[in-house]
Amino acid sequence: MIQKLLHEGVEVETSIDGFAAADFPEISADNKKAKPANHAVVVTHFELARMIERVNRRFAGVLRNEMTKLGIEDVGPAQAMVLLAIGDVELSVGELLDRGHYVGSNISYYLKQLADGGYIDRVASQRDKRSARIRLTEKGEQLCADLRNAGGTYNRLLARDAEDLRNLEIAFQTLHRLELVWGNATRYGL
Amino acid sequence: MIQKLLHEGVEVETSIDGFAAADFPEISADNKKAKPANHAVVVTHFELARMIERVNRRFAGVLRNEMTKLGIEDVGPAQAMVLLAIGDVELSVGELLDRGHYVGSNISYYLKQLADGGYIDRVASQRDKRSARIRLTEKGEQLCADLRNAGGTYNRLLARDAEDLRNLEIAFQTLHRLELVWGNATRYGL
């Protein structure tokens, strides 16, 4: 199989991907003092990808729950994500595509449903009539606000202290790097 | 109170998109425009979720590419992820479900395709004939090996030095925490 995972001199002692990623000893909701010790688990490409897939699934569940609680029936979690991606700015479909790496026809489909549901407004741009400008309606903003409000509880759970915050930041930046590397690889080959 | 948390080393080209995300520990009753001007860049629940969604999409693209290169036509990226989740151990469907937080009927569907494609073997367990034991066939192992091999290039790109490695670790563990928090919230209602 594959043996060399990385060129670095850090002692590797586990994980040929059949690994045990799920059982990391630390970080339980009560264990606050655990500085992520640099023990010799090396995180690979695929482990990260699998983790991301899992976490993504989990979040979809969370969102679906929150929306059920809010009594939202006419749009699903995917559409809500688009709503959140729009945020409080007015933008074009193209900009939205960049924001979420969506595929064009896909966003078009979601926007249609969101427009039908009255969550967004679409106006053709003055300068360039090909370009549709998108903006949340009152209703759309309300949903976003409700979701963000519900999210506050999670934020408090996740970011309990300065160290948590630091780690969340690092995770975010690292994911951004993954996004770039994987994105470039797909576009420009690698 | 909370100040610039990002120091030394974590260089990232900022300006991801218009992230401001100031609504953090204050969730007063209702604030449309009354956001507390928080000058620290704080990563919230939803930003992370959106990032994870994006990165997940990117990775799917990478996987699809690799599989096209390998000439794999009979199964898709999702099935490949299942294959990778199985790894080199023999396990039951239930264990596999836990590994990826899949839904049962879903995995059943994938396993059927993987079995049809000759990538896995299923044998009913001796002890418990309800339980199907899953294992990669030669062909399945080959695909995993090929994928992991291709992944090596990404690993080298992602983990250039010790600091990268540290950050990848932190990202991984932080994601794991997200997984737990979001998972528990869904199950036990927060």
Next chain:
DNA sequence: AATTTTACTTCAAATTTTGAAGTAAGTTAC
């Protein structure tokens, strides 16, 4: 022995994603 639980599988329907057109508005090059 009857009932319940576990461990899956099946199937049909809903959702989401892809990909190949299509349209209409701008741009560029004669």
Next chain:
DNA sequence: GTAACTTACTTCAAAATTTGAAGTAAAATT
């Protein structure tokens, strides 16, 4: 000016993925 091309989307149909409600058969419990 206009023919040809590019951009910015939209539409549509097919494919892939996910969900959810049964169904089955083998334990386990009563």
